[in-house]
Amino acid sequence: MRDDLHDLLKTYEGRPVAVSGRGPDPVNSPMIRHWCEAMGDTDPAYTGPDPVAPPTMLQAWTLAGLGGPGGAQVRPGPYRELMALLEAAGCTAIVATDCEQEYLRPLRPGDVITFDSVIASVSPRKTTRLGTGHFVTTRTEIRANGELAGTHLFRFLKYAPAGRAGDRPARPRPVINRDNAGFWEGVAARELLIQRCDACGRPRFPWLPGCGDCGSPDWTAVPASGAGTVFSYVVMHHPPFPAFEPPYAVGLIELAEGVRMISNIVGVEPERVRVGMPVVLEFVRVDDDLVLPLFRPADEGAV
Amino acid sequence: MTPAPSPGDVLPSLTVPITRTLIVAGAIASRDYQDVHHDAEAARAKGAPDIFMNILTTNGLVGRYITDRLGPGAVLRKVAIRLGVPNYPGDTLLLTGTINSICADERHAEDVDRLSEDALRLLAEVAVVGTNSLGRHVTGTVVVALPTAQPPLRESP
Ligand SMILES: [Zn+2]
Numbered sequence: 001m002r003d004d005l006h007d008l009l010k011t012y013e014g015r016p017v018a019v020s021g022r023g024p025d026p027v028n029s030p031m032i033r034h035w036c037e038a039m040g041d042t043d044p045a046y047t048g049p050d051p052v053a054p055p056t057m058l059q060a061w062t063l064a065g066l067g068g069p070g071g072a073q074v075r076p077g078p079y080r081e082l083m084a085l086l087e088a089a090g091c092t093a094i095v096a097t098d099c100e101q102e103y104l105r106p107l108r109p110g111d112v113i114t115f116d117s118v119i120a121s122v123s124p125r126k127t128t129r130l131g132t133g134h135f136v137t138t139r140t141e142i143r144a145n146g147e148l149a150g151t152h153l154f155r156f157l158k159y160a161p162a163g164r165a166g167d168r169p170a171r172p173r174p175v176i177n178r179d180n181a182g183f184w185e186g187v188a189a190r191e192l193l194i195q196r197c198d199a200c201g202r203p204r205f206p207w208l209p210g211c212g213d214c215g216s217p218d219w220t221a222v223p224a225s226g227a228g229t230v231f232s233y234v235v236m237h238h239p240p241f242p243a244f245e246p247p248y249a250v251g252l253i254e255l256a257e258g259v260r261m262i263s264n265i266v267g268v269e270p271e272r273v274r275v276g277m278p279v280v281l282e283f284v285r286v287d288d289d290l291v292l293p294l295f296r297p298a299d300e301g302a303v
Numbered sequence: 304m305t306p307a308p309s310p311g312d313v314l315p316s317l318t319v320p321i322t323r324t325l326i327v328a329g330a331i332a333s334r335d336y337q338d339v340h341h342d343a344e345a346a347r348a349k350g351a352p353d354i355f356m357n358i359l360t361t362n363g364l365v366g367r368y369i370t371d372r373l374g375p376g377a378v379l380r381k382v383a384i385r386l387g388v389p390n391y392p393g394d395t396l397l398l399t400g401t402i403n404s405i406c407a408d409e410r411h412a413e414d415v416d417r418l419s420e421d422a423l424r425l426l427a428e429v430a431v432v433g434t435n436s437l438g439r440h441v442t443g444t445v446v447v448a449l450p451t452a453q454p455p456l457r458e459s460p
Contacts (some may be wrong), residue, residue, distance in 0.1 A: 031332070033421070038328035038360070041367040044375055055379040056366035059359055063334040093349050094337075094360035100383035132351075161350040 005089055005238065006268035009134060015078035016118055017129055019137050022062040023113030027053050027144070032109070052106040057083065058150045059099070061113040080219050082136070083158070090112060090240040091133040096139075098155035104148055109228040111144035119152070133159025160240060169242035171286055180207040182221050192293050193221040215242040226281030227256040228295065235270040249273045253295050254271055267296030307405075307449065314372040314400035321356065322391040322437065329360030348401055356390035361441050365431050368398045369445045376450030380426065384443035385422060394435040400445075403428040404413065408448050425449040 025031065032053050038048050039054070046054050053061075107113075121134035140152040176184050183206070186193030194205045199216035210217045233251040240246055249270040252261050265273050266284065278298035285291050308314075319325070330340035338345035340357045347353070365384055370377045390396055408426045427449055433441040 034328075035332040035363065038325065038332040039363040039367050041363070041370070043367070043370045045370075045378075047326075054363065054366060056359075056363045056382055057333070060333040060335075066336050066363070092328050096386065098383075098385045099362050102381045103304045103379055106378075141361075 005085070005141070006122070006124045006134070007087065009082065009191055012078050012082045012119050013121055013209065015082075017077075017079040017140070018062075018115060018117040021062060021115045021294055023115070023119065025061075025062060026108050027107045027111040029060060029109050031060070032057070037239050046189060050108070052108055055103040055106070055150070056101070058101050058103065059140075059152055061107070062115045062117075062140065062142060062152075068146065071161070073179060079138075080160065082119060082122070084164070086134060086136075086158040088239055090242070091158040093133075093157055094158050095130060095163045096154070096156045097135065098153070100153040101152045105144065107149055111149070113142060113144060113149075114140045114146070115140050117141075125290055126147075126157075128157060128159065130157065131159040131162040160242075171243045171290060172293075179209050183207045186221065186223070186281070187291060187293055190291075192224040192226060192255075192281055194224050194255070195219040196222050203257050203259050205226070205255070205261055208234050211264040222257075224255050224259075224281070227298065228279050230254075230265065230273060230275055230277040230279060231260055233265060233273050235273070247271075251279070251295060253279060261293075263292070264294045265296065266294050307401045307425065308373070310402050310404050312402040314402070314429070316367045316400075317371065317398040319396040319398065321390045321392060321394045321396055323354065325355055326354055326356045326360070326392060327388070329363065330357045331364070332357035335359055345384075347430050349391070354392045358384070358386055361433070364396070365433070365441065365443055365445065368431065369400065369429055369447050371446055372400065373396060373449060374430075378448040379445065381446040382443065383445075384431075384441050386441055387439040388435065388437035388442065390435055390440050393439075394437070396435050396440060398430045398431060398433045400431045401429050403444070405449075412458065435437070 008270060010163060018024055021035035025147045030049060032046055032051060035057055041054060045052055065212060090136050107295040108268040117140040120137040120139040125132060125134060135155055135157050136153040136236055137153065139156065141148060142150045142152060174184060183193055194203050195207055196203050196219060197216055198220055200211060200214040202213050231252045233249050235247050237247050246268045249265040250262065251265040251273065252260050252262055265279060279295040280297050282300045283291050284294045307446055329339045335357045339351060339356065340354055343354050346355065362382060362384055366379050366382055369379065405425055405427050408424055409414065427447050429445045431443045431445055432439060
């Protein structure tokens, strides 16, 4: 299968993450001490009157922390666009996988940190133990007072978390309010209820407090027969949403009563759905707490 | 001082209890405020059972392990790590290292100006593996400049 998203993601290779980024703070003894305390590192080189920073702090000097001033990572630009594309594709989770650092010169308190960072590569879609997504590699050169002090290759997986057994995200819950509660009560009773205007007789769906034709607030709920035809449809391939496994068909179904409703068309391969296809209502329990009115082809023999 | 190591030598291991405090302190000391490293609820919402250690802390612990075992005076030149299973609170990380190779340090000593010109003359490449109860947390390679000059003998009290 062609990976259209990857074609797009690849165009970000070689584009900058940060240009002339500046570390929020110069190299300093308090941050060195906090680091050593956290790591339990008692190397005497990192303390005393003339300490050097632990070399493995290299990346820490470049990070924006909570995103205050100097936060190069949050600026608009290709990197943020790339991350937004991945997010939109359902890759909402991130995990760092590789860190390769070379230390060219020791960092000492007072050194002013600047850095340039580029998107080195974006992998094709990969399925891992955690989920499916893309590996992104960035390459950063870190300078101290303008002099190259180290290089940093960083790789992370931006991914859509895999649903573990029984742990798949649930479908969205319906928002039930005063105006549509009767519809959901109908669903609970395995009835597809539409409204009929008491004044002009016009059927309507979805549920609304008043008639769109005559404005009357009076109506009666009537059960639909459940017969309908596919008025229009789309087959969702991408982007993936939690709880929905692509490809799947979303149809605009014209009911025999003359109103249209949006639902899934199930019981047929999505690519075999056609406009005009006769369908019938079926109540499907999609999880422990949710039953939905879906549609399947009326003529089972045809599929 | 530790005698100069040779290829194949196995370094004494280091055991690091993975406490919640270490995970949070490491994340904050490395200025990494991703919520999965300090907020258990946020971590669970993203599919992890609990907060887990960030890569910078793992990197720092690998660096500490090598200089603990080969220092004082050992200077890290390269640290390259790959993460496997996460470090969750309550687990224990066991770091082990094996000397891959020893070679002459070709870099001039002027960039380590605090030390005399020939104080750092050998580079060791060390293979590092860190395991916890879930499996391999980290595998990596560290290049470290070794001190060859003997420190002055300390008189026993
Ligand atoms: Zn009406």
